[in-house]
Amino acid sequence: xxxxxxxxxxxxxxxxxxxxxxxxxxxxxxxxxxxxxxxxxxxxxxxxxxxxxxxxxxxxxxxxxxxxxxxxxxxxxxxxxxxxxxxxxxxxxxxxxxxxxxxxxxxxxxxxxxxxxxxxxxxxxxxxxxxxxxxxxxxxxxxxxxxxxxxxxxxxxxxxxxxxxxxxxxxxxxxxxxxxxxxxxxxxxxxxxxxxxxxxxxxxxxxxxxxxxxxxxx
Numbered sequence: 001x002x003x004x005x006x007x008x009x010x011x012x013x014x015x016x017x018x019x020x021x022x023x024x025x026x027x028x029x030x031x032x033x034x035x036x037x038x039x040x041x042x043x044x045x046x047x048x049x050x051x052x053x054x055x056x057x058x059x060x061x062x063x064x065x066x067x068x069x070x071x072x073x074x075x076x077x078x079x080x081x082x083x084x085x086x087x088x089x090x091x092x093x094x095x096x097x098x099x100x101x102x103x104x105x106x107x108x109x110x111x112x113x114x115x116x117x118x119x120x121x122x123x124x125x126x127x128x129x130x131x132x133x134x135x136x137x138x139x140x141x142x143x144x145x146x147x148x149x150x151x152x153x154x155x156x157x158x159x160x161x162x163x164x165x166x167x168x169x170x171x172x173x174x175x176x177x178x179x180x181x182x183x184x185x186x187x188x189x190x191x192x193x194x195x196x197x198x199x200x201x202x203x204x205x206x207x208x209x210x211x212x213x214x215x216x217x218x
Contacts, residue, residue, distance in 0.1 A: 001025070001044060002168030003192030016060040021194040023068060032201045033113055034079070040114040040158060042086070044176050048122035062092065065119065069099045076103070080112035086154035087121030088129075116155065123178030126153055155180055163208045167193045167200070185211050 001022055008018030026043060033041045046061060076083055085100050092100075100119075130152030134144055150156060161177055161184040169190040173181065187204040191197075 001193040002166060002170055004194060006168065007192040007194040015057055018194060019061060019064060023064065025193055025196040029196065029201065030081070030113070030115065032198055036205060038113070040116070042116035042118060042177065044118045044121070046119050047175060048120055048125055049175065062096070066096050066099060069103055073103050073106070077107050077110065080110045081107060082110040082114045083107045083117065084114065085117050085119050087119045088125070089119055091120055114158065118176070121154070123175045127179050149179065153179060163187060163204065165189065165204050167191050167196055183215050185213070
């Protein structure tokens with residue numbers, strides 16, 4: 001979800017205003033996923049690298065996360081959405097951790113849409129944690145397999161990524177779901193995230209539908 005800061009800068013507004021505006025686009029893409037029968041959506045809310053940003057912006061983002069959970073929890077549950085946070089959330093304050101655990105518990109049996117929110121997430125860290133977890137639970141040293149790594153990822157039990165959409169014009173992965181996106185189709189849009197709309201989403205779906213996926217075959 002790239003482009004919140006640049007969107008705000010263009011309008012001579014504080015970066016946090018851009019992040020707040022970007023939250024509206026999150027609501028919209030959830031609606032689009034339900035409308036077009038997408039069963040899993042993962043949004044990159046805060047990366048392990050985002051701590052390098054100015055303290056004021058980081059504090060504002062975390063406050064925005066916390067307020068959003070409180071404000072949107074009933075709507076998420078009533079729309080039969082299963083909410084899961086992926087990433088190391090143990091670094092956040094105890095009240096925020098409790099909010100996260102509570103909404104995950106409340107929505108755990110919902111089936112209409114799985115909504116993964118990547119919070120303090122990094123693709124490399126995800127893989128490293130999975131490998132470390134595997135060896136911590138082994139009494140003898142043995143070779144690790146792809147299945148072992150899959151079972152230790154934050155997204156364990158879910159399918160690999162089919163389509164990865166990045167807004168804002170940049171064309172890179174930025175440490176997002178690196179293992180899970182090994183064969184993902186990549187769609188890049190120049191639209192800044194606060195300007196994300198249904199047209200962009202539908203264009204991405206058309207792109208995906210018209211892509212012949214070979215997975216290394218012919």
